[in-house]
Amino acid sequence: MMNILKSKFLLLARQPASFIIITIVICVFAFVLGLGQQAKVPIAVYSDLKEDLTNDIVEKLNEFPLSKFTIYEEEEALRKVEDGEVDVTIHLQNEGFDLIIAPDYMEAPVLQNQLTTLYGEIMQKDAILNSFPLGMQSQVETVLNEAEQHPSFQVHYSNFSNDEGFIWDAKLQSLFGFTLYMVIYTVANGVFHIVIERRNNIWDRLTISSMSKTKIYLANLTYSFLLGYIQVALVLSIFNFGVGVNFYGGYINALIAVIPYLLCIVALSIFIASISNTPGKFNAYISVVAVPIAMIGGGFWPLEIVTSEIMQAISYISPIKYGMDLLYGVTLFGEPLTAMIEPISVLLFMTVLLMGLGINFLEKKEQR
Structure with a gap:
């Protein structure tokens, strides 16, 4: 298994163009959409x-x-x-x-x-001021201003989605949304090797040796996940340390919160690979799927501004919706990871379902 992983990363080191280009595209578009418009x-x-x-x-x-x-x-x-x-x-x-x-x-x-x-x-x-006589209004105003500066109670929203009010950060929206969208192509590029290797009967040679099919799957899936995670961590680090985007103290939690999303995207890519007969169809299906789930999942704009109840309902099938919920929850809303049980559970359920279907379909194809 480790030898397969090592060979995958050696291949990436020799041909890093796709990884580098997608990383640059994420940074450029996130900067232009969220940070480039500094004029009020x-x-x-x-x-x-x-x-x-x-x-x-x-x-x-x-x-x-x-x-x-x-x-x-x-x-x-x-x-x-x-x-x-x-x-x-x-x-x-x-x-x-x-x-x-x-x-x-x-x-x-x-x-x-x-x-x-x-x-x-x-x-x-x-x-409140108008309810008092004119002579007392200045004193009342002083008291009110003092109360604003030093409130008696600190209000904290326990709901990570903050349904009581729409809080939005344009910089984080463009950064998170475009990162979650583009990393789909990076992960799919890792899974693409499975399609090529199975088509060229490389897996048959590996299974003839002492390598079990479980280890082959695990190595390829781990590589695809690590490829996406390295890219996301790199982009978030650039914007946190280099550009100075405010993560509201949730930078480390954001690096952890993105893990369930990436696992789901790996599973989605495996499922798409299982229904694709050729590499060309795999690339086409990825493109057809990635754009709609980003649009309906809030990757390109906040879901709160979508007025259609039908579109709001459809958004619940998009992994990007839950990825955005996780990242917004641990950054903008300041929630701990323990409060993110709902989106994490949904993403893990999608992961198990899609991974199970994908591997099952791949194995049935091989038996035909």
Whole structure:
């Protein structure tokens, strides 16, 4: 078994082009999609509220790292979104707010969620102040500000998916999503050797020797897993130590959390290999499968912005959904690995099911 593994890695060292190219592609696309757009998105604001309350809301809004909110008169704010100078105009009102958005603006659900949370907090504070006489409002405001700085309770979400509110990090979304998507091709490239070797009857020569078929399978599957894991660890390390992406203290846990996902992708690749008669069909099937599971699994965009209930339901069959849940859970949501039982269990179930079917089909093919 160790000799097979050694030969696989020697072959990789002699022909590393595919591994290096995919790694570079992951880094470039993750950087461009998540980190390359450092300029803040301009957003226009006009308001029916009092000037001081409007300024308070806009000041809080400008704490968002990816947007720049500017107050305009109503006509100018509407003109800017009509002329395409801004993608969004926000109309602040006493009873809520309206979003006037450009047709191609895709971040409206994210912005609406952020605004709803912030708007509720500020309006609640304003209502509390207005309930006191003018002479006491400054003192009450001081007390409220002190309470914000030093809250009596620390709230912690125990649900890793944080269903109470949509929290999103564009940098982690592009990094995790594109990494989980592209590593499918790396793992499949490792499994591809099984297809070639079986087609060229190399396995027949190995089984004639003292090497058992179990060891041959184990060596090839271990190589495919390690190939994918090395690539994921390399990419995450580059962005953690080199680019400075904030992993929210979950970098080490992220390296562990990705293991069940990679095991599932190895099993998926084995299953696809079992139904592919030729190397060409194997490559075609991998491409046909990889893109849809990335799209429906939240690899290219957050699932929270998908409004179709059908698409939300279909996402549960995608390994990438559970991979994203794991990585987001241990980083952005700060959950321990012990809280990730659900996605880990689903990925391991998929692994056992697909691996069992794949190896069974491969063995039946050999017996024909």
